[in-house]
Amino acid sequence: MNHVLIVDDEQEIRESLESILREEEYLVTTAATATEAMALLRDAPYDVVLLDVWLPDRDGLDALGEIRSLEHPPEVVIISGHGTIEAAVKATKLGAYDFLEKPLSLERTLVVLKNATQARKLREDNAEFARQLAVKGTVTGQSVPMKALRQQIKLMAPTNGRVLIYGESGTGKELIGRAMHAESLRKDRVFVELNCAAIPEDYIETELFGYRNGAGPGGGAPGNGRPTEKRGTFERADGGTLFLDEVGDMSLKTQAKVLRALDEQRFLPVGASHPVHVDVRVIAATNKDLEEEIARGNFREDLFYRLNVIPFYVPPLRDRKEDIPLLVKEFLLEFGQQYGRARVEMSDDALATLKQYHWPGNVRELRNLVERVLILNPKIQRLDRKHLPALVYREAGKTSNGNGRGEEFATLLEAREAYERDYILKKLDECHGNVSRAAEGLGLERSHLYRKMKALGVTVKE
Numbered sequence: 001m002n003h004v005l006i007v008d009d010e011q012e013i014r015e016s017l018e019s020i021l022r023e024e025e026y027l028v029t030t031a032a033t034a035t036e037a038m039a040l041l042r043d044a045p046y047d048v049v050l051l052d053v054w055l056p057d058r059d060g061l062d063a064l065g066e067i068r069s070l071e072h073p074p075e076v077v078i079i080s081g082h083g084t085i086e087a088a089v090k091a092t093k094l095g096a097y098d099f100l101e102k103p104l105s106l107e108r109t110l111v112v113l114k115n116a117t118q119a120r121k122l123r124e125d126n127a128e129f130a131r132q133l134a135v136k137g138t139v140t141g142q143s144v145p146m147k148a149l150r151q152q153i154k155l156m157a158p159t160n161g162r163v164l165i166y167g168e169s170g171t172g173k174e175l176i177g178r179a180m181h182a183e184s185l186r187k188d189r190v191f192v193e194l195n196c197a198a199i200p201e202d203y204i205e206t207e208l209f210g211y212r213n214g215a216g217p218g219g220g221a222p223g224n225g226r227p228t229e230k231r232g233t234f235e236r237a238d239g240g241t242l243f244l245d246e247v248g249d250m251s252l253k254t255q256a257k258v259l260r261a262l263d264e265q266r267f268l269p270v271g272a273s274h275p276v277h278v279d280v281r282v283i284a285a286t287n288k289d290l291e292e293e294i295a296r297g298n299f300r301e302d303l304f305y306r307l308n309v310i311p312f313y314v315p316p317l318r319d320r321k322e323d324i325p326l327l328v329k330e331f332l333l334e335f336g337q338q339y340g341r342a343r344v345e346m347s348d349d350a351l352a353t354l355k356q357y358h359w360p361g362n363v364r365e366l367r368n369l370v371e372r373v374l375i376l377n378p379k380i381q382r383l384d385r386k387h388l389p390a391l392v393y394r395e396a397g398k399t400s401n402g403n404g405r406g407e408e409f410a411t412l413l414e415a416r417e418a419y420e421r422d423y424i425l426k427k428l429d430e431c432h433g434n435v436s437r438a439a440e441g442l443g444l445e446r447s448h449l450y451r452k453m454k455a456l457g458v459t460v461k462e
């Protein structure tokens with residue numbers, strides 16, 4: 001339902017517009033002043049604002065500027081009296097969608113409002129697409145498993161089948177999800193990603209299904225500064241693909257709701273009285289052995305079978321080291337362009353060293369390394385073994401020089417990261433790979449530890 005805010009100091013206009021728009025199935029809120037309107041706009045998402053250009057407390061054009069600078073601004077339609085047409089024209093130049101002249105014509109008001117809501121939906125979709133375009137979607141690699149994966153993507157993408165992608169953190173599961181979407185029949189629609197492990201347990205349900213009537217975490221009653229409604233990822237992904245990352249990290253309660261939403265393609269946002277119908281293809285990913293999680297009672301078997309219609313397995317980088325030179329070439333090109341350093345190369349000796357490292361953080365770690373090496377060596381055109389971080393060549397040389405600790409680190413940051421990594425691994429080991437328990441032992445939130453593990457390239461299996 002589209003949400004319209006009417007801002008006009010004339011009570012009669014507010015009331016008559018409100019009753020007409022409600023009949024047309026708009027959700028309507030009204031405000032008599034700009035101050036009141038701004039408070040409401042910060043409180044909940046609106047699709048369109050009908051804004052009187054003359055308001056008792058503030059100039060409408062001034063308010064327009066503030067509305068347009070909100071994070072997800074609604075479309076603004078200016079309402080102007082006879083003598084203020086000039087101001088209305090100026091308003092459209094300032095980003096207003098259109099203007100309506102008083103006395104309002106019912107027919108024109110409804111047409112303008114319909115167009116404005118459509119424009120707003122298009123703008124939101126475009127923003128989502130722009131985010132998608134910013135992420136490249138080529139699954140690089142000449143190793144046998146990567147070639148097989150690309151074939152599998154081609155074959156499965158056009159089907160509507162649900163896919164479950166297995167692989168350690170950083171192996172490229174999300175990239176594969178995006179590639180599937182890009183080759184599917186839904187490619188012109190949105191791809192929405194949700195990482196179930198990175199979101200605190202209390203928030204996951206509202207992230208997935210959204211909320212209404214201020215039922216979000218912490219409440220959202222008007223006036224307390226929190227939005228009263230939110231569209232969840234299922235709703236935002238309508239018509240497109242929903243990528244559920246680290247799906248093994250959902251609680252059993254959330255799993256039950258996801259199962260129902262998948263089966264029925266509809267769900268009830270928290271605090272809502274009407275269900276929302278959607279058409280969503282779900283691609284899920286996990287770095288856990290879900291069958292083991294089922295045996296432990298942590299994952300629902302029925303959800304597993306729903307998600308696992310087509311299983312994909314992405315091997316860790318250490319099992320396909322022949323992909324390293326090609327990946328390095330691609331990342332050098334990418335970051336070379338980004339940092340204005342075209343044609344930077346890496347020597348064979350450096351590549352051989354990279355092949356000896358065991359890449360606990362997989363392709364993500366390799367990509368980060370290439371970026372870091374490029375930044376730290378601004379004048380070097382051909383990167384050599386000595387330009388690589390100590391952590392990498394230390395391991396490569398482990399067998400030959402016995403390996404001491406600590407003093408080989410080039411920077412304090414490197415030393416700290418290596419220490420943090422070892423410490424987290426030790427804790428995870430003590431807790432048999434249970435991230436929640438390790439987080440407790442480390443005095444961190446589970447989601448915080450999870451982000452840290454990702455940044456440091458720590459995977460649970462180690």
Ligand SMILES: Nc1ncnc2c1ncn2[C@@H]1O[C@H](COP(=O)(O)OP(=O)(O)OP(=O)(O)O)[C@@H](O)[C@H]1O
Nearest residue numbers: 138139140141168169170171172173174175363364
């Ligand atoms: N085969 C590949 N070709 C090019 N880039 C890749 C490849 N695999 C991974 N990457 C890059 O490595 C980074 C990590 O990949 P991605 O986020 O897809 O991994 P993931 O398995 O989903 O990780 P996580 O489980 O931690 O979410 C991304 O920047 C991605 O673009």
